[in-house]
Amino acid sequence: GQQLNQSPQSMFIQEGEDVSMNCTSSSIFNTWLWYKQDPGEGPVLLIALYKAGELTSNGRLTAQFGITRKDSFLNISASIPSDVGIYFCAGLPPRSGNTGKLIFGQGTTLQVKP
């Protein structure tokens, strides 16, 4: 089946630094989604991307839908302590129809040192 490779697996950075993480696949996707999960909570949708090449921002977060439709990246600028958490990418395969069955990456654990 389709798989997503998310990297890096974990990051430990200094407050104020920029962060970049990405997801790649050997298969194409119609939609890319980025989620953040805080400890003890469910994943929260951060950004949704619908077209190849699309670049979308949400505050300090920026994500892009790769032109080949096989990858996506998420950047966080000027990190702050509350950015700590696990970030997941998710892709919607072309033949998932209207049901929306997503493929999830393994997650990137982000820790921010004040």
Added chain:
Amino acid sequence: DAGVIQSPRHEVTEMGQEVTLRCKPISGHNSLFWYRQTMMRGLELLIYFNNNVPIDDSGMPEDRFSAKMPNASFSTLKIQPSEPRDSAVYFCASSPGTGGSGEQYFGPGTRLTVT
């Protein structure tokens, strides 16, 4: 607007007992998903429904697991009998589904501990 609601938030039970997890999706959403999350296996899709009909239950680990969606505003995931290896966080998510773009919205999860 209320998001996805799950209950209970925490459940501790003894091996062999029946466990029922509950979910209320976002009003108007047509698709509902049950996931299990563990450190070892990450986020796993167990089963999903579209318009209250189970579409794919290939992720359900064993016959001990069953899920129902009697109406558009309620779903249950039942484990009978429960085992220690079922300990995990169980998430319910809903999606606009038909005509939607795949966005799923997660509930806060139920942390299940089976002793």
